[in-house]
Amino acid sequence: MNAHVFPGQGAQFVGMGLDLYEKYPIAQEMFAQANDILGFSITDIMFEGTVEDLKQTKVTQPAIFLHSVILSKVMGEDFKPDSVAGHSLGEFSALVANCTLSFENGLQLVSRRAMAMQKACELKPGTMAVVLGLDDATVEKACAEISGVVVPANYNCPGQLVISGEVDAINEACIQLKEAGARRAMALPVGGAFHSPLMEPAGEELAAAIEEATFNDPKCPIYQNVSTTAVTDPSEIKKNLIAQLTAPVKWTQSVQNMSKDGTSKFIEVGPGKVLQGLVKKIAPDVETFAAETQ
Template sequence: MKAYVFPGQGAQFSGMGLDLFEKSPQAQDLFHQANHILGFSITDIMFEGSAEDLKQTKVTQPAVFLHSVILSKVMGDSFKPDMVAGHSLGELSALVANKVLSFEDGLKLVSKRAQAMQKACELEPSTMAAVLGLEDEMVESVCSETEGIVVAANYNCPGQLVISGAYDAVERACENLKERGARRAMILPVGGAFHSPLMEPARKDLAEAIENATFNDPICPVYQNVSTFAVNDPAEIKKNLVFQLTAPVKWTQSVQNMIKDGASEFIEVGPGKVLQGLVKKIDRSTATSSAEIG
């Protein structure tokens, strides 16, 4: 069975999507639609902008989404998923690719999500940190013992967990984790504490937009970050998506469940190869590849 997976923020690069634009009239049409929906020329930034230009949250999230979704559409008949999943932002790409959301509604939600997260980031100094070389339970325990808001945010693969929270609390947790034997505990260059309680204002902002969007029956199950199991019910998909901003990304558990349910090949749809690397660390015997234009 084929599992199609969609990357999140951090996969962007200067020149992304240009090959799709040049090779496919369908891609050109979708990129032009995107510029109109967003109200600015995101294609100029994607194709010609610097890495610094692409780092703006209002640009990064739609850019990664567009690269992934447009690639899935121009693949044509070769895009035949048995199941899908996306990492954080990538979950919205997955929901458009498996027909739960329309292209327009998906892009509007991504834009709203980016703006809401940016606003939440400005309310309190906050950050995230990557922790390598410790069991998940140890990281969770240290976070719970540390003064201030700091939580496990991204379960990326065994031995790699990202924590998130108030800046001071994350710094304290990093020191404590190093004392407990972490190989590394390093602050990440991100705008704020994604997938933590500090994203509650963003969750409230986004919840209304999600409630008002039309969610259709999927063409295949989606394994969501919050629940980690196969979901087919649009109402449940919607509910999980609302909670995603303040809940951890359970990527390790999602991939393990997809493999348990029969996934034998993981195909990454979008920029980069980050998810392929994580899948290999979760189960070395599983085949991985990058999606290509059909």
């Protein structure tokens, strides 16, 4: 069986999507529709903007979503997933790809999510750090023993876990984790403490938007970040999507479960190759590919 997987924030690059726009009429239509929905020309920023332009929260998340979803559309007959999954933001791309969400609803939710997260970052400043070379249990134990908010945020692959929380707590955690034997424990250049309790202010706004949106029965299961198992019930998908804001991204566990369930081929749909690398570290026996257009 094959799974199509969709990347999250950090996969953006200057000029992203321009090749799709120039080659495919459906891409031109979808990008034009996106400009109308968002109320600004995201195509100008994606195609001609700078690295700094692309780092704006209101731009980054919709840009990655657009690149991924449009790429899945122009794959044609090659896009026949037995299951889908997405890393954090990528979960929204996956839900459009498997027809749970319409393109319009998906983009509107991603935009609302980005704005809500930005507000939460301003309300409760925080940061994130990557920890390399320690097992998950050691990192979890260290986080639990530190005063202040610091929690596991992204279980990316064995030996790579991202933590999230208050700045002082993250700094203290990095010191303690290095003493515990981490090969690296360093702060990341991010604008907030994503996937932590500091995102709670964004939860209510996103929950309201998700409840308003139409969720259809998916064409194939999605392995969600929160549950890590195959989900097909729209009400459960909604619940997991809301919880994802403050809960960790369990990518390691999701890929492990997909592999156990018979997935032997993972195709990354979107900018970058990060997920292919993570998947190979989690499940060395599976095959990984980048999406190819027709």
